Each structure stands twice: as structure tokens, then as C-alpha cells.
Amino acid sequence: GIQVEQSPPDLILQEGANSTLRCNFSDSVNNLQWFHQNPWGQLINLFYIPSGTKQNGRLSATTVATERYSLLYISSSQTTDSGVYFCAVVDSGNTPLVFGKGTRLSVIA
Amino acid sequence: DGGITQSPKYLFRKEGQNVTLSCEQNLNHDAMYWYRQDPGQGLRLIYYSQIVNDFQKGDIAEGYSVSREKKESFPLTVTSAQKNPTAFYLCASSYRGPPTTGELFFGEGSRLTVL
Numbered sequence: 001g002i003q004v005e006q007s008p009p010d011l012i013l014q015e016g017a018n019s020t021l022r023c024n025f026s027d028s029v030n031n032l033q034w035f036h037q038n039p040w041g042q043l044i045n046l047f048y049i050p051s052g053t054k055q056n057g058r059l060s061a062t063t064v065a066t067e068r069y070s071l072l073y074i075s076s077s078q079t080t081d082s083g084v085y086f087c088a089v090v091d092s093g094n095t096p097l098v099f100g101k102g103t104r105l106s107v108i109a
Numbered sequence: 110d111g112g113i114t115q116s117p118k119y120l121f122r123k124e125g126q127n128v129t130l131s132c133e134q135n136l137n138h139d140a141m142y143w144y145r146q147d148p149g150q151g152l153r154l155i156y157y158s159q160i161v162n163d164f165q166k167g168d169i170a171e172g173y174s175v176s177r178e179k180k181e182s183f184p185l186t187v188t189s190a191q192k193n194p195t196a197f198y199l200c201a202s203s204y205r206g207p208p209t210t211g212e213l214f215f216g217e218g219s220r221l222t223v224l
Contacts, residue, residue, distance in 0.1 A: 099151040
């Protein structure tokens with residue numbers, strides 16, 4: 001099945017810094033989503049982005065489907081951005097959403 | 110409000126007991142999913158359903174069972190055959206199932222601890 005790799009696995013930032021999280025996938029995709037898992041475990045939808053670029057406030061995402069990667073940009077990070085960021089994909093077969101192992105982000109005041 | 114409701118949020122059970130986790134959605138979504146998350150890990154698919162009275166096994170279905178008698182409901186039973194049931198369980202839904210899956214939305218999760 002499709003493989004999803006996220007990097008880096010862990011990231012520590014000073015408040016106000018910018019960061020880029022990467023998601024590589026091994027096959028073509030019909031669906032790609034970015035999620036933020038908060039300290040209580042809830043998964044918050046950030047972007048539904050099988051291709052192209054989207055922005056939502058301080059966050060933006062770009063998926064280059066032909067090169068099989070997606071990037072999540074966080075600008076001017078805040079302590080509330082801390083948590084785990086997951087990338088998940090649906091391939092062109094009949095498989096539901098497959099998750100990467102996540103990037104754990106810690107933003108320090 | 111439209112959304113996905115999971116219950117209970119926390120559950121403690123003795124080894125050897127079956128437990129059932131509830132998942133209800135009022136988004137009028139056709140497809141529903143159950144994922145399991147272990148500490149420090151990503152999510153792994155247990156079962157999914159694209160239509161009432163039909164469901165498919167995911168990557169780690171052994172020791173679990175599901176039913177889909179109503180569009181809104183997709184309960185998960187963790188049976189005594191599941192060797193390591195302590196985990197965080199997440200239910201999700203989407204307007205359609207694969208391969209035309211749109212955006213998935215998740216409930217708040219149920220944390221099961223087996224003593």
C-alpha cells in the first residue's frame with residue numbers, strides 16, 4: 001500500500017519562529033489532508049489539499065502531486081500551535097485515509 | 110450543531126470483557142471509519158463502512174467487530190480476542206468512501222484502558 005513519511009519527527013521552536021513540515025508519499029493520491037492533534041487528542045482539520053496551495057491565517061499548505069510531496073508552513077508560531085501534525089492520504093485505489101507518523105511540534109514562549 | 114459524537118470519552122474495563130464504543134454522526138455522510146492510535150504513533154485503520162449494512166476490514170481488524178444498521182451510527186466492539194486493547198479510538202466520517210473520498214472529519218475520541 002501507499003507509504004507516507006513525515007519529517008522532521010520532532011521540532012522545537014521559539015515563539016514567533018517559522019517552520020516547514022514535510023509529507024512525502026509513495027504513489028499518486030486522490031486526497032491529502034493535514035491535521036493538528038491537540039493535547040486532548042482531538043484531530044483538527046487544517047487543510048484538504050490533494051493539489052495546489054491554500055492559506056488559512058498563519059498556516060498555508062502546498063501539495064505538488066506530480067512530485068509526491070506536501071508542505072505545511074506555520075508562520076509566527078504560537079504556543080497554541082504545539083501538538084502533533086499529521087499528513088494523511090487516499091491513494092488512487094480503494095483504500096481509506098492512510099496516516100503518516102506525524103511531526104511533534106513544541107513551541108516555547 | 111453538525112458533527113461526530115463518540116462515547117464514552119474514557120472507559121476502563123477488566124481483561125476479558127467485551128466493550129462497545131459508540132459513534133454517531135449527523136452530517137449525512139455515507140462513509141464512516143474507526144481508527145486506533147497508540148502513544149506516539151499515527152492512526153491505523155480498524156474498519157470502515159461506505160454504506161449501510163456493509164463494512165470492510167482495515168489493517169488491524171483482528172479482535173474487533175462493527176455494525177452499520179443505520180447511516181448515522183457505526184459502533185465498534187472491542188472483543189476479548191483483541192490482545193492489546195488499551196488505546197485511543199477515533200471515529201471519522203466522510204461524504205463518500207474511497208476512492209472518491211472527500212474530506213474526513215473526526216470525533217473527539219474514546220480512550221480505553223484495560224486493567
